Amino acid sequence: MHPAVAGLAQERADHRFKGLPPDAEGRTLAELAAERRNLFTGGFTTPVLALSAEALEHNLLAMERYSAAHGLAFAPHGKTSMAPQLFERQLAHGAWGITAAVPSHVRIYRAFGIQRIFLANEVVDAAALTWLAAELDADPDFRFVCYVDSVRGVELMEAALRRAGARRPVDVVVELGAGDGARTGVRTEAECATVADAVSAAATLRLVGVAGYEGEVPKADGERVRAWLRRLTALAADFDAAGRFEGVEEIVVSAGGSAWFDAVADVFTELPALSRPVLKLLRSGAYVSHDDGHYQHITPFNRIPEEGDLQPAFRLWAQVVSSPEPGQAFLNAGKRDAAYDLHLPEPQLVRSAHDGSLRPAHGLVITGLSDQHAWVTVAEGAQLEVGDWVALGLSHPCTSFDKWQMIPLAEADGTVTDYIRTFF
Numbered sequence: 001m002h003p004a005v006a007g008l009a010q011e012r013a014d015h016r017f018k019g020l021p022p023d024a025e026g027r028t029l030a031e032l033a034a035e036r037r038n039l040f041t042g043g044f045t046t047p048v049l050a051l052s053a054e055a056l057e058h059n060l061l062a063m064e065r066y067s068a069a070h071g072l073a074f075a076p077h078g079k080t081s082m083a084p085q086l087f088e089r090q091l092a093h094g095a096w097g098i099t100a101a102v103p104s105h106v107r108i109y110r111a112f113g114i115q116r117i118f119l120a121n122e123v124v125d126a127a128a129l130t131w132l133a134a135e136l137d138a139d140p141d142f143r144f145v146c147y148v149d150s151v152r153g154v155e156l157m158e159a160a161l162r163r164a165g166a167r168r169p170v171d172v173v174v175e176l177g178a179g180d181g182a183r184t185g186v187r188t189e190a191e192c193a194t195v196a197d198a199v200s201a202a203a204t205l206r207l208v209g210v211a212g213y214e215g216e217v218p219k220a221d222g223e224r225v226r227a228w229l230r231r232l233t234a235l236a237a238d239f240d241a242a243g244r245f246e247g248v249e250e251i252v253v254s255a256g257g258s259a260w261f262d263a264v265a266d267v268f269t270e271l272p273a274l275s276r277p278v279l280k281l282l283r284s285g286a287y288v289s290h291d292d293g294h295y296q297h298i299t300p301f302n303r304i305p306e307e308g309d310l311q312p313a314f315r316l317w318a319q320v321v322s323s324p325e326p327g328q329a330f331l332n333a334g335k336r337d338a339a340y341d342l343h344l345p346e347p348q349l350v351r352s353a354h355d356g357s358l359r360p361a362h363g364l365v366i367t368g369l370s371d372q373h374a375w376v377t378v379a380e381g382a383q384l385e386v387g388d389w390v391a392l393g394l395s396h397p398c399t400s401f402d403k404w405q406m407i408p409l410a411e412a413d414g415t416v417t418d419y420i421r422t423f424f
Helices: 003-010 029-035 053-069 084-092 103-111 126-138 151-163 189-201 222-241 261-270 294-298
Strands: 048-052 098-100 116-122 143-148 170-175 205-211 251-255 278-282 314-325 328-331 346-351 358-360 364-369 374-378 389-393 406-410 416-421
Touching: 003 029, 003 084, 029 416, 048 053, 053 084, 053 406, 084 098, 084 103, 084 416, 098 103, 103 116, 103 126, 126 143, 126 151, 126 170, 143 151, 143 205, 151 170, 151 189, 151 205, 170 189, 170 251, 189 205, 189 222, 205 222, 222 251, 222 261, 251 261, 261 278, 314 374, 346 364
Parallel strands: 048 406, 098 116, 116 143, 143 170, 170 205, 205 251, 251 278
Antiparallel strands: 048 314, 314 328, 314 389, 328 374, 346 358, 346 389, 364 374, 406 416
């Protein structure tokens, strides 16, 4: 474990971290973890977001096995969790490196010892490029790759890196856009060649491959996604045939979000032999916690159940604080605590305030969120009292992690074994 990651265990519990037991004030997280407190009886306050130890390990192993079975290198997108402890575990489960979205992510990753970073975005910020040049020059073992998608972007990178006195070239991949109206990326193969020519003319850059994001394909379905992925692999082959990867040790071909990694695996298998070894790099990130909504619906494992599955690892526990009229109750968790950009939270379990027994949350529906309250409709005959704890399933991992600086890692019986620190 990198010393900076290990050092997180020496951080002290205090008022910064919501949900942690007030009587744990001043203890290091290592000391608190050693106490193995119970999430329900150990002094934790609601709302509290917990990560399932068993589901987390299951998901890490599932994607490790899937990537290996399909000959894919794996650089899971770290923006999902921004949790160095989880990065360490992803790397221990065979990840090639970690994907970033913006330069500030790269700085955080480097602070925690990540040696291989794929930045799935363009970088035209002179200050960020100056820092990057110094980081690359200081560590010959640091591997970094990022997107380019315009001649102007290449010119800005070249100018900034020259001013910084960069000694190592920055490795770049041409980003192929997913189609008209999609997000970033070059729209046509001819324009890709023009951008590649600009990279070749820049002393501070080195073209090492092609990449993109199939999740942006308009009206995405299996046929359209595979058609775009074949454009991407054909672009790699065309660039190679044209000698654009001269002097490169390996050619990078990268794609893969959390909705279509099966299509990526299929099409990358079709890639013909190139003049150099190919790093077929998958970047799915949401798998680490999965969810109870959007990603549960779209995961490719629904199409290929024989190859694995993912388990929702998050539960947000909130407490019934008010029931002012029949059929209406309020929990003490809201927009500051729960993801709500894709779907509202889903009540799953109720823990009785009387005896701690668990029962399914039948007849409970979240109809809205205020900043600090969840509006719960209670069906006639459903059991719910002030003081009960309610477990909420969440939809969208990225906007669940980012609301919590510290997340207890809990076993199935509620025993908390670790505390996961995030850096958003």
